[in-house]
Amino acid sequence: xxxxxxxxxxxxxxxxxxxxxxxxxxxxxxxxxxxxxxxxxxxxxxxxxxxxxxxxxxxxxxxxxxxxxxxxxxxxxxxxxxxxxxxxxxxxxxxxxxxxxxxxxxxxxxxxxxxxxxxxxxxxxxxxxxxxxxxxxxxxxxxxxxxxxxxxxxxxxxxxxxxxxxxxxxxxxxxxxxxxxxxxxxxxxxxxxxxxxxxxxxxxxxxxxxxxxxxxxxxxxxxxxxxxxxxxxxxxxxxxxxxxxxxxxxxxxxxxxxxx
Amino acid sequence: xxxxxxxxxxxxxxxxxxxxxxxxxxxxxxxxxxxxxxxxxxxxxxxxxxxxxxxxxxxxxxxxxxxxxxxxxxxxxxxxxxxxxxxxxxxxxxxxxxxxxxxxxxxxxxxxxxxxxxxxxxxxxxxxxxxxxxxxxxxxxxxxxxxxxxxxxxxxxxxxxxxxxxxxxxxxxxxxxxxxxxxxxxxxxxxxxxxxxxxxxxxxxxxxxxxxxxxxxxxxxxxxxxxxxxxx
Numbered sequence: 282x283x284x285x286x287x288x289x290x291x292x293x294x295x296x297x298x299x300x301x302x303x304x305x306x307x308x309x310x311x312x313x314x315x316x317x318x319x320x321x322x323x324x325x326x327x328x329x330x331x332x333x334x335x336x337x338x339x340x341x342x343x344x345x346x347x348x349x350x351x352x353x354x355x356x357x358x359x360x361x362x363x364x365x366x367x368x369x370x371x372x373x374x375x376x377x378x379x380x381x382x383x384x385x386x387x388x389x390x391x392x393x394x395x396x397x398x399x400x401x402x403x404x405x406x407x408x409x410x411x412x413x414x415x416x417x418x419x420x421x422x423x424x425x426x427x428x429x430x431x432x433x434x435x436x437x438x439x440x441x442x443x444x445x446x447x448x449x450x451x452x453x454x455x456x457x458x459x460x461x462x463x464x465x466x467x468x469x470x471x472x473x474x475x476x477x478x479x480x481x482x483x484x485x486x487x488x489x490x491x492x493x494x495x496x497x498x499x500x501x502x503x504x505x506x507x508x509x510x511x512x513x514x515x516x517x518x519x520x521x522x523x524x525x526x527x528x529x530x531x532x533x534x535x536x537x538x539x540x541x
Numbered sequence: 542x543x544x545x546x547x548x549x550x551x552x553x554x555x556x557x558x559x560x561x562x563x564x565x566x567x568x569x570x571x572x573x574x575x576x577x578x579x580x581x582x583x584x585x586x587x588x589x590x591x592x593x594x595x596x597x598x599x600x601x602x603x604x605x606x607x608x609x610x611x612x613x614x615x616x617x618x619x620x621x622x623x624x625x626x627x628x629x630x631x632x633x634x635x636x637x638x639x640x641x642x643x644x645x646x647x648x649x650x651x652x653x654x655x656x657x658x659x660x661x662x663x664x665x666x667x668x669x670x671x672x673x674x675x676x677x678x679x680x681x682x683x684x685x686x687x688x689x690x691x692x693x694x695x696x697x698x699x700x701x702x703x704x705x706x707x708x709x710x711x712x713x714x715x716x717x718x719x720x721x722x723x724x725x726x727x728x729x730x731x732x733x734x735x736x737x738x739x740x741x742x743x744x745x746x747x748x749x750x751x752x753x754x755x756x757x758x759x760x761x762x763x764x765x766x767x768x769x770x771x772x773x
Contacts (some may be wrong), residue, residue, distance in 0.1 A: 315622055425712045428634050431626060436618045439675075440634075441595055442611045443635070490657070 292515050295401040295468075297409040299507035300524065302464045303477065305416040307485075307503020309423055309461050310495045312454075314486060315434045320370055323475025325462045325504030327377040328354040330384030330471040333396040337388075343395075347465035348470070354380060355455055384471075399522040400469035400509060410463055419457050426450050431492070435538040468507065469522035480529040481506065502532050543570040545605065546683065546715055547592070552600035561587050562598075565740045569732070574709060574716045576730040576746075580759055583737040585719045586614050589685050592717070605717070610681035612672055614719070615691045620668060623661040628671055637678050641755050645674040650700050663695070666693035668743055671699075673701065677708060682707070683715045690722065698722070702729060 315323060329347035336346025354376055361372045388396060423430075429450045433440040441447050459525075467475040481503035482495075489495035512527030517524070546612055554562040556662040569575050577585050589633045591598050593611055619655040628651070632642045646653055649670040656662065663671065676684060689705070690698040702725050708714050709729075720726065726733060726746060733749045735758045742749050742757070 312624065315619075315624060345693070431624060432634055433625060434619065435631075436613050438590065438595060438611065438613045438617055442593055443610075486625055489625050491659075492624055492630050492676075495625045 286475050287533050289459060290406075291402075291404065294402045294409045294509050295515075295521075296407045296511050298412045298443030298469050299401070299415040299521075300402050300462070300504040301409075301413045302468055303481070303507025303511075303525070304500045304504035306409050306461050306465055306474075306477040306528040307481035308420060308500040309457055310503065311482040311499035312423070312427070312430055312434075312536060313478055314457070314482045318354070320475070321373065322462065322478035323454075324377040325351060325354070325459060326466060326471045329466050329474075330396055331380050331387070332501075333466060334382045334384045334388045334392060336435045337392045337395060343400075344467050345443060347466045347534045348459065350380070351459040351463055355459060372495065384522060395470070397468065397470045397472045397488045398465075399468045399473075401468055401514075404467075414441055415464065417462055421454065423457055426453055428498075430454055469525055475521055476526045476529060477503065480526070480533050484529075484533045484536040487540040502529070506532055506533075544571060545569065546571050546756040547605070548601065548603040548735055549592070549601075549716075552591065553601060554587060554590075554596055554598045556596075562591065562736070562740060563601075563739045565736060566733050567732075567740075569715060572709070572713045572716055573731045574718065574729050575732045575734060576726050577717065577734050577736065578726065578758055579682060579736045579741075585619070585736065588718065588736065589687050593685065603728060605704075606682045606772050608679065609683040609685060610676040610679070610682045612676045612686040612689055615669075617687075618668075618672070620661070620665075623659075624664055625659050625661070627659055628663070628680050629656045629659050631671065632675060632678065635678050637688055641678070642702065647677055648677070649674045649704060650697070652724075666694060670701075672695070673704070680702045680712070681714065683717070685717045687719045687762070688716075688721070689718065690720065690725075705729070722735040 284485050290525065310322065312318070329350055331345045332346035332350030336343045358372050358376050361367070361376070362369055365372070384396065385393070423497070427449070429440050429443070429445040432443060433445070433447055435448070437447050456474065461478065465477045469477055481499045484502050485495050485499035489498055504530035507525050510528040511521055514521040514524040542690065543756065545568045549568070550566045552562060553560065554746070565588065577588060579585050587596065589611070592602060593609070628646070629642050630654050637645065642656065643653055645719070646656065650672045651674065652665060655667065659672065660668065669689070673689060676686070684705070686705070690701050693701060700768040705716065706729055708717060730746045732744065733746050734743045735749065742754050745769065759767075
C-alpha cells in the first residue's frame with residue numbers, strides 16, 4: 282500500500298512536470314513553425330547531449346547540465362554566424378552534430394538511454410514546482426515579446442522600425458527556447474525535444490484559424506499529450522519519452538482528419 | 542518657405558570593406574515627394590534603410606520628424622511559412638482597433654472579407670496593400686516606401702499611387718520613394734535623387750530628367766521613358 286502511495290505521488294509529480302513542460306514547449310513551439318526556426322528545437326535538443334552526459338557522470342540535475350551546454354552552444358552558433366554569415370540552421374547543424382559525437386564518445390550504455398529517451402523516475406514534487414514556476418515565467422516573457430517575434434518573422438526591418446531591438450529580442454527568444462529544451466530533455470531525452478516543440482504546433486496549425494487560437498491550442502495539446510504520455514507509460518510500463526511523442530503524434534493524426 | 546525635415550550630408554556606408562554608398566547629400570522639405578532613382582544594385586534600398594537608422598554610417602542624417610513609417614521592398618519580406626496570423630491580427634500588432642482596421646482596409650482597397658483571412662494566403666498585391674495599411678495606420682508624417690507597387694497589377698498600381706497622392710495632398714505627408722515607374726516620377730515627384738553608389742544627380746524632375754542624365758543612370762534603355770514623357 283505504502284509503495285502504491287509512493288508510486289502514485291511520484292506519478293502525480295511526473296504528470297505535473299510533464300504537463301507544464303509540454304504546455305510551454307507547445308506554446309513557444311507554435312512560434313517556431315516558421316521557415317528558419319522549425320529545425321531549431323531538434324538541433325538544440327541534440328546540443329544538450331554532452332551536458333546530460335556530464336550531469337549524469339557528476340550526479341547533477343540533467344536540466345542544469347543541458348542548459349549549460351545549450352548556453353555554450355548558442356553562443357558558439359551566434360559567434361560563428363556573425364563571423365561567417367552562414368545561415369543559422371547550417372551553423373546549428375555543424376555544432377549540434379559535433380556535440381552528439383562528443384556525447385556518444387563519453388557516455389556509457391545506460392547513460393545513453395537516459396540521455397536519449399529521458400527519465401522521469403526521479404521526479405519529485407520539488408522538481409515539479411520548480412518546473413511549473415520556470416514554465417510560467419517563460420510563458421509571460423514570450424507573451425511579452427510575441428508581437429516583435431511575429432513581426433520579425435515577416436520582416437526584421439519592420440520590427441526594427443517599430444522600435445524593437447531585434448537582436449535583443451532574438452536573444453531572449455532563443456534563451457527561452459533553450460530553457461524549454463533543457464526542461465524537455467528530462468522527460469523525453471535529447472533526441473526527441475524537436476517533437477515537443479514541433480508536433481503540438483503543427484497539430485494546432487492544422488485546425489486553427491488565427492494566431493491567438495493557434496498559440497493557445499498548441500499549449501493545450503502539448504500539455505495534454507505529455508500528461509497522457511506519462512500516464513500511458515505508467516500503465517504499460519513502456520518508456521515515457523516515446524509514449525509522450527506517440528500521444529502527441531496521435532493528436533496530430535487526429536488534426537489531419539479535422540483539417541478542412 | 543517650408544522647413545527642412547531631413548538633412549543628409551556626406552552620407553557614406555561601408556559594408557565588409559566595400560563602399561556601398563558614398564558621399565550622398567540631399568535635403569527633404571515638409572510635404573515634398575523625393576523619388577530615388579538608380580539601377581538595380583545602386584544602393585537605393587540601402588539608402589532608405591540607412592535613413593531609418595538600420596545600418597551604421599558616416600556623415601550626417603538629421604531628422605526633424607519622429608513619426609516615420611516604412612514599407613520594406615518585397616525581397617525583404619518573408620511571405621512563406623508564416624504563422625497563421627489573420628489580416629486583422631497583423632494590423633492589431635500595431636495596436637489598431639477593429640474599426641480602424643476596416644477603415645484602413647477600405648483606404649488601401651482591400652476587400653473587408655479578407656479581415657479574417659490568414660496573411661499567408663493573400664496574393665502578392667493583397668499582401669502589399671496590407672503592408673501599406675500598416676505603414677499609414679498611425680498617421681505618420683513621413684513615409685519611406687521602397688518600390689510600393691511591386692507585384693501589384695496595373696490597376697492596383699494606379700490605386701497605390703493615387704492613394705499616396707491623396708495622403709500627400711490631404712495630410713501634408715512627406716514621402717521618400719524608390720520606384721522604377723517613370724510615370725510616377727513625372728506625376729508625383731517634387732524632387733529626384735539619382736544614385737549609383739555615388740550621387741549622380743539631384744534636383745527638380747524637370748531639371749534632372751534629361752536624356753543625358755537618364756542614360757547616365759540606366760544606360761540606353763532610358764530612351765523609352767523619355768519618349769513616353771514627351772509623347773504625351
